Amino acid sequence: MIFERRDFLKLLGGTVGTVSLGSCGRFLVPDRMVEQALRGPGIERQVNTICGLCEGGCGVTVRLVDDLPVGLKGNSRHPLNRGGLCPVGQAGLEVLYAPNRLQGPLRRRPEGSFEATGWEEALTEIAKSLGDLQSSGNGRRAAFLHGEPGQLFDDLARRFMQALGSANVARRRGETVLPYRLAQGIDQVPGFDLANSDLVLSVGLDLFEDGAAPIHAVSAMVGSRDQANRASLIHIGSRLSPSATKAAERLAVAPGTHAAAVLGIAHVLVREGRYDRNFVAKHTFGFEDWTDDRGETRLGFRRLLLEQYYPDRAAQLSGSDPRAIIRIARRLARAERPVVICGGEATSTSNATWTTLAAHALNALLGAFDRPGGVALPSTVPLTPLPPFSAADGAPAQDGTGHSGIFAAPTDSTSFGIDPVEALAGADELDVLFLSGTNPVYDSPAGSDLKKALERIPLVVAFSSFLDETAAAADIVLPVSLFLETWQESTTPEGVAFSVLGVSQPVVSPLFDSRHPGDALLELARRAGGGLATALPWSSYEAYLKERLEGLRTSGQGSVISGSFEESWVHFLEERGWRFLESGDREAFWQGLARKGGWWNPVLARGDWNRMFRTSTGRYEFFSLELERHLEGLGRSAGESEPEPALRRGIESLGLVIEASVDEACLPHFEPPRLAGSGAAADALTLVPFRPMTGRGDIGVASPMLLEMYGYPVLSGWQTWVELAPETAHQLHLDEGDQVTLETEASPYESAFEAVVKIEPGAVAGAAHVPCGLGREGLGGAADGVGDNPVRILARDRDSVSGALATVSTRVRSTLIKKRARGGARPLVGGHG
Template sequence: MSSRQGGTSMRLSRRRFLKVSSAMGATAALAGRTAPALGARPTSPASRQERWVPSVCLQCPAGCGILVRVVDGRAVKIEGHPRHPINEGKLCPKGHVGLQILYDPDRIKGPLQRVGPRGAGRWQPIGWDEALEQVASRLRQLRQRGEPHRLLFMSGRNRGQMGGFIDRFVAAYGSPNHVGHSSICADGSPIAHYLTQGFKAYAGYDWDRTNYVLCFGAGFVEAWRPTTRLLRAYGHLRRGRPIRAKLVQIDTRFSVSAAKADEWVPINPGTDAALALAIAHVILTEGLWDRGFVGDFTATASRFRAGEAVPSDAFMESLTFGLVAWWNHVLKDFTPERAAVITGVPAATIVRLAREFATTRPAIAAGERGASMQTNGIYNRMAIHALNALVGSIDVPGGVLVQVSPPLKRPPAVVQDDIAKAGVKQPRIDYAGTARYPLAGKVYQGLPEFILGEGPYTVDTIFLYYTNPLFSSPAADRFRRAFEQVPFIVDFTPFLSESAEYADLILPDHTYLERWHDDIIYPSLGYPVVSLRQPVVEPLYDTRSTGDVLIQLAKAIGGSVADSFPWRDYLEFIRDTFQGLHEAQTGTIVAPSFAAFWDRLLQEGFWAHPPYPFGQWERVLHTPSKKFEFFSQALQHKLEELADQEAARRQVSREQALEDMLRGLALQARGEAVYLPHYEPIRYAGDPKEYPLLLNTYKTMAHAEGRGANSPWLQQIQGLHVGVRWDSWVEINPDTARALGIRDGDQVWVESPLGRLKTQAKLYPGAMPQVVNIPFEQGHTAYGRWAKGRGVNPNAILVNETDHLGGLAAFFSTRVKVYKA
């Protein structure tokens, strides 16, 4: 039998029934009660104390529920939580290696102070009290000098409320500079959603009920988020329902997702918008758009004809804004034949894809890093997302969802004294939101240049939380040079990473199996799910939760900073905000008191409120027009506002200031097209005569955001498709390799204008002739015995190109040449 819950298909088989029953017994045992006999696990010997603790994985941002088997205080097994909505008892390979993270012999076992030159690896232990006083003293001195803005907080894996907690710390202290890592991750998608729908976040998708998927540059099966949810969705789309959905993978290499798809469409790198625009052209010229969502012509004889403009009053739009402008300024001339020249996709294929997509509803057009992390990434993602509006797939079953936030209680307002108020008014160190990067929330990859003199001021102190810029950024060695110039650096990492080697103090965090931490699911199911990451074992070493440390630092700084953190520790903060879940009196846990609510949360591990509420248009279409905007008024208003500021400052006209800004953003479009989804040619680094190939970097299933290399289990499965483990490789098309005199397994140099790497060649028919591919994860110079000194890091030779409009790192703009070593 089956039931539906917020768009998620669930089947109760005998095996699943036994797993659910086992989990219920485990959570009952956790609460000190006897587990029911039905489906219970075999009892342990009387001398052993065994329990199953619900928690949350942290190997990627998915937030999968886990059950951890603990025997005599030692974690010995991790399984998927069978009732958690994201993973329903399943885990990807990364989820199983949590024990190798917890028991890693190379973990930092207590606070460390650098005693030698940066990067020399000379440390001495230091007590927590002394270390915290060193940090607090420096921060107090910065404030006393009226310079709190010179604190830079760089963060990465901010799950749950931790990102907002860091925001709170820097705001209370007086710095505008919390710079997260999402500009080197996938910021193009949230920005595109903001420009068209008004929400600046990733989208959820009702995969289980869709019939057709155009997947642009996203590793649907192996490397997108949330991984386990997508793996379950893939199985359901293919074999879990009477009508099998079609998955079309549009990508620059024959990835695992392409192999598992119904069709692989090879595409020239960075040309995704051109393909999406041509698909839109066909949908409109053949009359295949959704008239209920988009609207229709006022005269029945009217139609969209290639090359012909449409009068603005000839079409009455329903829930969209700017379709006629999009047609007249972009789409009317963007024929499949034109797109074929740009993309390398045959015109006949484009026409067929458009017809299939528009007539096999509900359909979804989605994209990620392969499309968005380009110099033209925002316009690529706008064009892709606009296809969903054309076929009426916005906020419908089988379409695009806007994730609902949980009803957490809001913390009290931040308390700011005059020093903090003056500090947060200083310009950001990364120029985010200025004419230089108008739509950026942060420009992580640009920090080296800003630190080394291009910024509005110098940086005195850097905090690092779950981020490793010396490994993860394009042209990563720039951060090494920048960090050498920063007077004081503190890293909260549990592992000695490349960046930690340049710190002055390391204040090691617990691993995720040792700490209290909330987790709010990645946009996916649509309805809210909040999970509780609770310690499954006592901390193994002298480490502390970074949330606790920030509270301790705030209290040590004193004054209004301390007043902004009234909680004893991070657990008390979580409990305080979770009062909102209890007070909502809805969802999967409803209890008469917060104490009873909390007790059940500890047992069950999560709170959820299904199903997804379709049709809340004020929330879903939160734009100036309250419609889906093909013509983005938000983009127009932002650029015109910045142009007015520049015009006033420079005493020039708005038109001149806007033209200068567009030139600085390296945009070719002018006029109305700037505010519409359109094709911007990708910018490449390197002379094509000297560097004839393009370098594509990608993630495998074993990729754990740079942390998977120190897991032997993940190293063993890193390159199964090419037969490589514990090392790197470069994939080369066999015809290209033959022309270069390269054989499978040869050692080769991959050289860019920035430098070169030596690795082994793997002849791979799934590589496009003009593109070579190197996976992320290897090439560490630190991070532990299993990671250090293995393979190469392609970031070392990636040129730091940027989509200036949104401040996004462009990972796919580097030209290379390959030759035998």
């Protein structure tokens, strides 16, 4: 098209000379591209790649005019999003060109401020430290925390640390896998086959905006289906999210009480006998009362349900409506292929593990395992295994010699795991810390502690595209190339039923002096030499990816992402035991993979119950024997030797109030959520932080568009809001548009959280829902000083069992600081036209 119009380019053309005479000598858009754009023929090209802005890894198609990217859209062939693209993905180019991106490596001066440095100097310095650790055998004094979406990067980071002799690697992820381990014996969040389900019960998860792959949920449940066989959604939650408004049935429950409602539903299913008897009989454990080794009768799930969770009580516990509970249960029973998915606020509480167990138990009652539209385990991605290596000090890190890393739960811990940020904040004896793709100082309640810990660590290396809160606390900040500038991969997001591996290819050469963290790690390994260099021999991250992904070709499984016809053809062949061989040689396969944007395997291995249930009983465990063992172990370490008292002691150490029997603790049951702050005060609200669609991916706030439409469902932009139910607002004498502060008992006044009131009819009374992602500082972009960060005032609490962070943990009081100045609500009207 006519590019002269682009006055920026004219301007740029004019200033290229000036800039090149200037100190840096870097052009944001290379000369060649400016020239092309000004005079080029206007030839359009479309390149498929993967969005790297959140953990979802949707396929995107980049539109380039004369090699300049001018638009992003969803890749219509990508199995995850099928052409859809969320606002954050749409903002990809705004992030790419964000004026506040880091332009080169930064190094902290002794007095504290940053100075620009080069990659050469920065890498040399880091490599030196690594070399020292290596030679002194102090590899364990290094740690690596990352939040990169791809499994392959995680592998690389682990190998890197392992070669260094350290087990201190952790990846921050969305959902904790513990409940699935307890019930199913698997170490992953299983897939939920939304695309074939006819009824999805979402417990706490705002399926269409939150979760690992919301666009996948929309396209699988609605987009790719016609009117007749669309999946209905039932939503159990405290907030009236857009998902909740679209749900066919909605059950409003008080924050943290989802389990009660879910168990109420289970009660109805069981009492009316409308559960999958066949599945329960064949593949589950602990449904009926059972007798243990010592001959004692233990409580079964059935009896627990029937005795405890009759709808009236379930409704009373969750503050919901018994009739709705019965209605939902019957709807589930009527459905042919229902599935239950749990997440979001339901798994952000101190009782999250039991809540997830309860929700997952519904899947078991419904026989949803291993059938279309149910719970599935995505097939393993057949990556080329990493070549074996021996670590520098000859001792692989997790060798059982006692050093299992700082990210493993300490031996005296009551919970299975520990939140990696808390672990890091509490760790001493660290010399080097790598942080990549994560911003815990900002988004973790332990952030302030972490910040102090970072000051103690001699060398903190942060990989980041922006000088975010965490990078600002690092010693060396290495700028990261964005997904449009580099090779990158993304692996199956949590909860997706098929396996997918997206490949992101560079569309433009890096605009700034940035690299992919993988490239930097490989370079570091080379420089540090020794075991590191032998363990990580690849010349570049691209070469590493190429080698690992070669396995996809040789395995003959799955196929490169393709159109719907080809895709169903592959499906057809593979279901009948055929193997669809990808086009010939290695290079051609790699080219095809890059061109199409990825690989996927839609085929689900069916009937493999040993893979599905890897518990000690080989069944789905309503009664979790592993949990029992854990609790008993806790009791034993506290000095009890007999199983029964040990179990009781173990439960006590969790700080629970289970009255009936100890067996309940090992079964899905309702445990009241722990909420810090005075619950007695009449005006206390439960603070429920949520992640809006626009808040996905921490770097989303680099985009003015996202900020402007941050709260589009409640017509809000550039501010943090708090959603209150009408009756709650009325009680507190608040109106739409009022500005309030939310204070915890612990928080001093000056750190009180500020927000603007939005009245949400249909939200649960007594809850204050606030969006995360705003209240940024020091990013240097549009987001600075916009809104507030609720994480700041959260009480630090964790899930009693898994040790994961609990963010629905705090009670707050609201104080009006400013009445609505103008605008605000109008009499609301229904109907249209």
